[in-house]
Amino acid sequence: MGNYKFPPSFIQELLSRVDIVDIVSHYLTLKQVGRNFTALCPFHPEKTPSFVVSPEKQIFKCFGCGVGGNAITFVEKYENLSFPEAVKRVAELSGIELPTEFKEDDALSKIEEEGYKVAEYFHSKISQLKDYLQNRGIEESTASRFLLGYAPRGYSRELKVSRETARELGIISESGKEFFAERLIIPIFSHGGKVVAFAGRVLSNDSKLPKYINSPESSVFKKNSTLYGFYQSKEEILKTRTAVVVEGYFDVISLHQIGVRNAVAPMGTSITENHVRILSRYVEKPVLAFDGDSAGKKATLRAAGLFLVKGKEPFVAPMPEGEDPDSLSHSLPEKLKEIVNSPLPFIDWVIDSAVKFPDLEKSHFLREFANAIAPLRLANPFLYKIYVSKVSAQFDVDPAWFKVNAPNFRKKEDSEESVPVPPVEKAFIKGLVERKIEFPLEVSPNVFLSPLTAKIYTLLKNAGFSHLTVQSEFPELASVLSEILFSDFTDDEIRSAFCRIAVKELKRRLRKIEDVDEKRYLRQLIVELEKKNLDVLRELCDKTLI
CATH class of the missing domain: 3.90.580.10 (Zinc finger, CHC2-type domain)
Structure with a gap:
């Protein structure tokens, strides 16, 4: 507009x-x-x-x-x-026609008007990409809907726009160099329908060239205020109060082509607070459909956290491993529509995803989840408690773990190294490494509050690493492990730490056992361990129930 x-x-x-x-x-x-x-x-x-x-x-x-x-x-x-x-x-x-004397006569309006003409010029060259689009499964009607085009070399001489306008639209540099020569062109529409910028996708297999390049920000184009596909999706979003948020241009284009007409994507970057703020005005049900790899899962957690801050409980349309909406739309379009139209509630997706990870990755994933939901402690404490309860029950995680692992939830996510290792866990790890006191019980990594402790314990016990091997193979653990080993703990302090960790492990197991006699037996052992009677562990490990 x-x-x-x-x-x-x-x-x-x-x-x-x-x-x-x-x-x-x-x-x-x-x-x-x-x-x-x-x-x-x-x-x-x-x-x-x-x-x-x-x-x-x-x-x-x-x-x-x-x-x-x-x-x-x-x-x-x-x-x-x-x-x-x-x-x-x-x-x-309101159906009120604007008087004809109110014309778009300022500089910004001129740029927006020229932007559409430039897009039409590139679209007129689309025949040169016939084979490419056919190979990608992009139909002619879809290319027209999104005004896809091609930028031939020398386009700056053919375009009848001023150099100043061309620079503002980002199609040439300050020196006049063509940004998009010999690339597929994707016009960027403002939310009101004006072409305000462009993206160009490389067509060759030259790995030295960036896959995508985008117009720089300008007076008419701000990345963190623009969602690709929003203009084409706006009518459907307003009607359904739902938006499918994806990662890339062709994810949006391919979803629209198979009939999912409410897909949008951030502009070549991660979704921002401003993107979420804009979407939250229109959407009651945001659906996150990111790539099915580990990076996509991490992006899903981060985006979910941004929506939760705005009071919008997100849903997730999980892509199969190695797939994204674009690829799946061509191989299994009906399957993709089924996934998008029946998304999982966020918390169900978290649990389904976490159970598939090995222990080391699971701990990191749950920590990212803890950061994502942390704002709910203030915004919606009731929902926060539900989320924590469900995940705690599923993975035997101490509810306090979630607060420890998201101490500064309004700031940038902390690294694992910044989460302090409790003294009891330091003493426990030192006792394991030095083996001054035997600890025959195997415990779940989830009993530890620190993700670093959980990772070190898993490597020492399950992977069979020595502390020296851990430091060389996992440099991120070297400093904290050295700090632990330099710590001064007495034998009594180590024995006390062993007993406290054993109690947490037995309480974890107690929640899973249904047999009355077994429960009574474990409770008796817990009482003895709380008295720092470590000898009962040897008796415990001889029992077949454990």
Whole structure:
């Protein structure tokens, strides 16, 4: 949408002709309460409606976060539009035609207008990519919908746009060099439908060339405020209140082609808080459909955390290992639609994913989960408790572990090295390495609060590494293991640490045992261990039930 210039008299006339209830109802489900209407505020997380629309006063107000205004300011904030764009959008929603004298006559409007012409030029060369698109399974109608194109060498001479406009659109450098020569062109639409930038995909197999290059940010293009495919998906998103968030351009394009018309992707980077803020205004059910590799799982956890902060509980459409939405849309399109249309609740996906990891990777994955859900401790303590309870029960993890592993949840994720190793776990590891006291019991890595302790224990006991081998094979553990071994613990302190770890392990096992006699036996052993009677462990290890 362009940058119209409207006099105050027109704004006043427009507001006198529109009904704010009709405008807001296009985005929110309103409930009449007396003379007013209420809804959950779209601008901050809440469970009890504090957002009120007054048809009598033609205004809205949230008594939770304080935001308020009229029909234009609501649309401006909700759709992340400039004020002139919001004016035009309100007129469209109300069926009011703008007077012809309000023309797009400023510099930004000129750039946006030229952007579409440039995209059409590149699209006119699409025949040169016929074989490539056919091999990728991209139909002609899909290429037209997204205005895909080709940039022949020398395009800057053929395009009839000024150098200043070409630089602003990112198709040439300051020196006039062509950014996108001999690449497939993907126009980037603003959320209002203007072409504001471009992406170019390499067509050769030259590994020295970057696979994708993007226009730099400009006065009309901001990466963290733009979602690829949002313009093409907007109608479906508003209708279903659902968006499928994917990682790449062709993930979006391929999903649209098989009929999933509400797919969007961040602009060549990870999804940001601003992307989530924008989507949260439209979406009640965000669906994350990232790649099926470990990086995709990590990205899913991070994105889920951002949505949870905004009060939106995400769902996950898990891709098979080694697949992404683009690849799966061509090999098994019906399977992909089934996965996307029946996504898992976030917590179910977490549990399903974690059970497939070996112990070392599982610990790291659950720590990332702990960071992702940590904001819920303030935003939604009830949901936080449900998440922690489910995962704790499934994996025998101490609920306190989640807080220890996400101490600064509003800051950047901490490295494992920054999580302090409790003294009892240091004494335990030192006792294992030095073998001054025998510890015959095998324990689960999940009984440890520190992920470093869990990793070191797994390597020492299950993988058969010596402490020296651990330090050489796993450099990230070298410092902490050295610190542990230099720590000064007495035999009594090590014995006490062995007993405390053994008690945690037996309590973990106790939750899984159903036989009454076995439960009674373990409880007796726990009582003895709490008295620091380590000798009972040898008796325990001789029992077949363990």
